[in-house]
Amino acid sequence: MRDSRQFTRRPLLAALIGASCVMPALAHADINPNFFGYARSGIGSTAGGGSQTCFKAAGAPAKYRLGNECETYAELGLGANLFDQRGTSFDFASRVAYVTAQDNDAESLQDPDNDIALREMYVTGTNAIGGLPDGSTLWAGKRFYKRHDIHMNDFYYWDVSGPGVGISDIDMGVGNLSLAWVRSSGSDSENFPDGGQRLSDDTVDMRLTDIATNPGGSLQLGVDYGRASLPEWQEDFYDDNGIDYEEGDKGWMGTIEHTQSNWFGGSNTVALQYATDGIITSNGNAVGRPAGGLVSQDGDMWRVLDHGHVWLVQDKLDMLYTAIYEDKNMDDNTGRKWFSAGIRPVYYWNDIMSTAVELGYDRIEPQSNVSSYNGEDHHVTKLTIAQQWSAGRGAMIRPTIRLFATYAKWNGDAYEERGVANSLDTGAGPNNVDFNDTDGLTFGAQMEVWWGS
Amino acid sequence: MPLRPFAALLSGLALTSLAGCASLSSSNAAPPPAEYGQQALAQAEDCCASLAALPFQTLDAERTQPLRLNTNAPVHRFEDGKSFFQAFALPRDAGPLSFELTSTIVDGQVFAPTVLVLNEDFQPTQRIASDKFRYQGPSGFAPARLTATFNITPGPEAAYLVVYSNETARQGTTQYESAEKVYARVRGLALPPGPDPVAQHTATGSVTLATEPHDAGGGLLTPILGDRATTPTPEPRIRATRDTSSTDVMPAGSSDFDYRRMIDAALKAGDIELAMQLAERAEREGQHGIRAWLAERLRAVSP
Numbered sequence: 008m009r010d011s012r013q014f015t016r017r018p019l020l021a022a023l024i025g026a027s028c029v030m031p032a033l034a035h036a037d038i039n040p041n042f043f044g045y046a047r048s049g050i051g052s053t054a055g056g057g058s059q060t061c062f063k064a065a066g067a068p069a070k071y072r073l074g075n076e077c078e079t080y081a082e083l084g085l086g087a088n089l090f091d092q093r094g095t096s097f098d099f100a101s102r103v104a105y106v107t108a109q110d111n112d113a114e115s116l117q118d119p120d121n122d123i124a125l126r127e128m129y130v131t132g133t134n135a136i137g138g139l140p141d142g143s144t145l146w147a148g149k150r151f152y153k154r155h156d157i158h159m160n161d162f163y164y165w166d167v168s169g170p171g172v173g174i175s176d177i178d179m180g181v182g183n184l185s186l187a188w189v190r191s192s193g194s195d196s197e198n199f200p201d202g203g204q205r206l207s208d209d210t211v212d213m214r215l216t217d218i219a220t221n222p223g224g225s226l227q228l229g230v231d232y233g234r235a236s237l238p239e240w241q242e243d244f245y246d247d248n249g250i251d252y253e254e255g256d257k258g259w260m261g262t263i264e265h266t267q268s269n270w271f272g273g274s275n276t277v278a279l280q281y282a283t284d285g286i287i288t289s290n291g292n293a294v295g296r297p298a299g300g301l302v303s304q305d306g307d308m309w310r311v312l313d314h315g316h317v318w319l320v321q322d323k324l325d326m327l328y329t330a331i332y333e334d335k336n337m338d339d340n341t342g343r344k345w346f347s348a349g350i351r352p353v354y355y356w357n358d359i360m361s362t363a364v365e366l367g368y369d370r371i372e373p374q375s376n377v378s379s380y381n382g383e384d385h386h387v388t389k390l391t392i393a394q395q396w397s398a399g400r401g402a403m404i405r406p407t408i409r410l411f412a413t414y415a416k417w418n419g420d421a422y423e424e425r426g427v428a429n430s431l432d433t434g435a436g437p438n439n440v441d442f443n444d445t446d447g448l449t450f451g452a453q454m455e456v457w458w459g460s
Numbered sequence: 461m462p463l464r465p466f467a468a469l470l471s472g473l474a475l476t477s478l479a480g481c482a483s484l485s486s487s488n489a490a491p492p493p494a495e496y497g498q499q500a501l502a503q504a505e506d507c508c509a510s511l512a513a514l515p516f517q518t519l520d521a522e523r524t525q526p527l528r529l530n531t532n533a534p535v536h537r538f539e540d541g542k543s544f545f546q547a548f549a550l551p552r553d554a555g556p557l558s559f560e561l562t563s564t565i566v567d568g569q570v571f572a573p574t575v576l577v578l579n580e581d582f583q584p585t586q587r588i589a590s591d592k593f594r595y596q597g598p599s600g601f602a603p604a605r606l607t608a609t610f611n612i613t614p615g616p617e618a619a620y621l622v623v624y625s626n627e628t629a630r631q632g633t634t635q636y637e638s639a640e641k642v643y644a645r646v647r648g649l650a651l652p653p654g655p656d657p658v659a660q661h662t663a664t665g666s667v668t669l670a671t672e673p674h675d676a677g678g679g680l681l682t683p684i685l686g687d688r689a690t691t692p693t694p695e696p697r698i699r700a701t702r703d704t705s706s707t708d709v710m711p712a713g714s715s716d717f718d719y720r721r722m723i724d725a726a727l728k729a730g731d732i733e734l735a736m737q738l739a740e741r742a743e744r745e746g747q748h749g750i751r752a753w754l755a756e757r758l759r760a761v762s763p
Contacts, residue, residue: 043646084646102648127648151648158643168648217653225653268654274640316640322567399603403639459646 038087041100043459046081048109051411051451057439058110059449062415063432064369064387065380068292068333069162070435071349071367074391074411076453077436079109082126084459094141095134100150102127108436126168127151140178147172152187152212155264155278157314158403159327159351160367164278164312165262166294167191167212167231182218182227187211191296193235198250206256207236208297210286214262223269229262233286233297258286258304260295272318273325273402280310287335306337316402319352327351327402340376345369355400363409365391381419385430389415406456416446494569497531497663498630501544504535511536512582516620519548521557524670527623529571531664538576539584541627544663548621550614556674557614561623563593563606564666565636568657570606571665572629577612578620585617590629590661597637604636604659611674623667634659719750727757 051059051074061077063070086100107114107121116123129148136145148170155165173187189212192205214229235256237245245252260282267275280293287308288298298304310333318325328350335342349367356362370386393411397404419430422442426433429442440447508514515534533544550557563571572590579585593606612618635656637645644651719742726735735754742750 045647082647153650154648155650156647165650216650223654227653266653268652274652401639403643457643457646459642 038089041084041086041088041459043084043086043457044082044102045457046079046083047076047453047455048079048081049076049451049453050109051077051449051453053437053439054448054450055440058437059451060439060447061436061449062387062389062413062417062447063435064371064385064417065428065430065432066343066371066373066377066385067345067347067369067387067432069157069160069347070369070387070432071160071351071365071389071391073159073351073363073365074393074409074413074449074451074453075389075415077109078120079105079107079114081105084127089130095132097135098131098133100127100129100131101125102151125149136174139174142183143177144175145173146175152189153185153214153216155262157312157329157331159314159329159349159365160347162329162331162347163292163294164280164310165229165260165264167210167296169296173212176216179215182215185212185214185216187213189296193297198248199244206241208233208285209236210296212295220265221267224265224267227262227264227266229264229295230259231262231286231295232259233257233295235285235297256285256297256304258282258284258297260286260293262295267315270315270317272321273316275313275315275317277313278311280308282308282310287337293335304337305339306335306342308333308335308342310334322355322400324352324354325400325402326353337374340374341378342374343377344372346372351402353395353402358399359396361395361397361400363391363393363395365389365393380423380428380432381430383419385417385419387415387417387430389413405458406454408452408454410450410452412448412450414446414448418445421445421447494660494662497544500531501535501542501663504531504542504544506537506542507534508536510582511578511584511622514545514547514620514622516547516549519550519621519671521551521554522672524668527667527669529623529664529667533664536624538624538626540574541630543624543626545622545624547623550612550619550621552614552619554614554673556611558609558611558672558674559621560607560609560670561593562668562670564668565604565606565634565659566666568659569662569665570634570636570659571663571667572606572625572632572634572661573608573623573667574626574629575608575610576622576624577618578622579617580619582620586612590625590632595634595636598639598642606634613674623669625661625663630661630663632661634661719747720753723750723754723757732758 053060059077061075082102082104084102088098090097104124104126127150129150131144131146133144151168156163167189169189169191171187171189175185177184189210191208193208210231210233212231216227218226220226262280264278282293285297285304287293293308312331314329316327331347333345347369351365353361353363368388372384373382391413393409395407395409397407417430420443421431421440423429527546529544574590575588576584577586593608596605598604635658638657640652719738723735723738739750739754
């Protein structure tokens with residue numbers, strides 16, 4: 008009795024404190040902000056002099072990241088549960104991303120190589136629509152939408168993030184259905200007289216997830232259809248200039264993915280993807296949304312990948328692994344084949360200290376018309392050893408502070424000339440190996456952290 | 461190229477470190493699986509004939525200490541089952557104490573604690589059962605865990621504290637969020653499919669007990685229910701606060717806190733008991749005269 012009376016009085020006290028203005032934040036005490044985010048930063052050098060060079064095969068959409076990241080990158084997010092009554096809840100989330108070249112103390116986010124970007128600003132309404140199965144979530148706003156990535160090489164293979172609207176996780180019995188309409192505007196700088204004349208590229212994303220297949224295993228199927236939504240004046244412009252926009256502006260991507268949990272203490276994911284035309288680009292990474300430009304986007308792409316995490320010796324030795332094969336076959340022969348494989352075993356000396364090794368290999372076989380990098384087959388192998396101090400054991404435990412040394416070797420000249428890619432991508436960080444070098448060594452320190460409640 | 465020896469050295473280092481791992485791992489055993497702890501418990505002998513004979517350690521009123529609830533911990537057959545335990549004698553003159561007991565989920569295992577408070581005759585007076593411990597997902601840099609906070613005013617009715625787990629609790633499990641899922645959630649990735657992993661409740665575990673004088677206050681977030689336990693009552697009350705993230709909070713330990721305003725509000729709401737407690741608290745913090753002031757107010761309010 009006494010207890011229940013106390014319980015009923017507790018809200019009074021919260022209100023009372025709010026009213027007393029001792030702590031104004033508590034005036035809305037039922038808003039508990041979520042602070043979440045991700046960050047990495049550090050310092051590095053290239054043996055022989057200069058700041059850290061990062062090794063990425065020219066033409067590849069990803070590089071193995073351990074001891075091979077040259078920038079400071081952070082995402083800071085704020086959100087809150089704003090309403091939660093009778094099974095319906097509304098949540099808000101926002102996220103701003105920052106990137107700098109990691110050169111100086113004060114780095115203006117307006118300088119080239121630096122950026123600040125509004126990545127998320129959205130609200131979800133769980134069980135907001137009556138009549139749908141429990142868990143169905145209505146959402147609107149810009150957001151990271153069910154992104155699929157491989158952590159060890161930071162490779163996103165299914166990512167239709169952007170402004171959008173959708174209903175996600177409708178329990179259909181066989182699996183959860185999610186539908187979304189998202190936007191990724193591009194620009195046809197090649198044809199439009201003004202780069203500011205944007206193309207509204209729309210994607211409709213449909214996916215059926217959590218289809219139980221075998222014990223611990225689940226399947227997901229997805230289709231993304233993308234096209235540029237042209238207003239009449241843009242169509243007129245293309246017509247007047249004799250540009251065929253019908254072929255290039257559409258595309259679709261299909262994904263089949265199977266994830267096995269209870270897999271040697273971790274999990275394994277295998278995915279098969281096929282994409283066509285406007286949803287792929289010759290140089291960029293096909294992730295399921297239209298690529299931006301209109302013309303010269305005819306072709307198709309196959310991708311098969313497998314990645315996962317296993318414990319080789321429980322609590323002592325685990326490993327991340329990745330294998331990717333991608334064949335991007337463009338009609339104008341600007342595509343390439345990409346093969347990538349990597350492992351990252353980590354040995355845990357105790358709860359805090361570990362030693363990580365990452366071995367990664369990327370091979371690019373360009374089509375005949377590639378001009379922006381080495382047109383011959385080329386490959387990059389990198390090996391990193393890192394001593395790490397982390398908040399626990401396991402590949403996905405952060406924060407981590409690491410000291411690393413990275414050795415990379417490739418065939419062909421690193422760069423065509425200073426600043427122009429040959430076998431190495433020039434955009435991955437400072438280019439401090441000589442342009443005709445075929446290997447390089449870097450060392451440094453980095454922290455990586457993510458958090459969120 | 462002068463870098464080649466470097467490369468060779470590096471690869472060599474990498475290989476030797478890996479080879480080292482393989483050889484080390486066999487001798488350096490991983491934490492015992494759940495069954496091992498259970499077996500050790502089954503085989504262990506009861507340390508003590510009665511609760512009075514438990515090996516009580518002194519409890520420091522101001523520290524966070526790990527409780528060594530491993531297979532080397534003492535074992536006793538409690539009323540509700542045999543368990544590894546740690547027992548403490550509460551400091552007599554410490555005044556009201558706040559406790560936070562945290563049991564961390566490690567490798568899919570967690571110790572589901574029960575807290576037993578004994579009087580000076582070693583008779584149980586209060587119990588915080590394991591179901592009063594709340595699951596808390598990984599937040600900030602803290603891992604997934606079970607926690608309960610409670611307050612005890614040491615005295616004749618609360619002289620000893622025992623942390624153990626009973627057999628019923630060990631049948632249970634706790635679902636928790638995996639590191640992979642946390643990463644996916646905070647990075648806006650597709651959540652890993654499948655249900656959250658389930659931690660077994662084990663005979664041993666990683667448990668810490670944080671103790672501090674209640675008036676230290678724990679900053680602005682001292683649960684108000686806990687605060688009430690500091691007032692002298694005929695018998696010590698003890699309870700797990702059900703929701704530590706609850707919005708019901710009360711500033712504590714702030715000497716310039718506006719007690720008169722709080723007391724006024726409490727009176728307006730007809731909560732005389734709260735008003736009196738606030739007055740007591742103010743007096744303790746050196747704001748003398750508030751008790752008399754409240755008496756005046758009460759006279760004014762009363763018919």
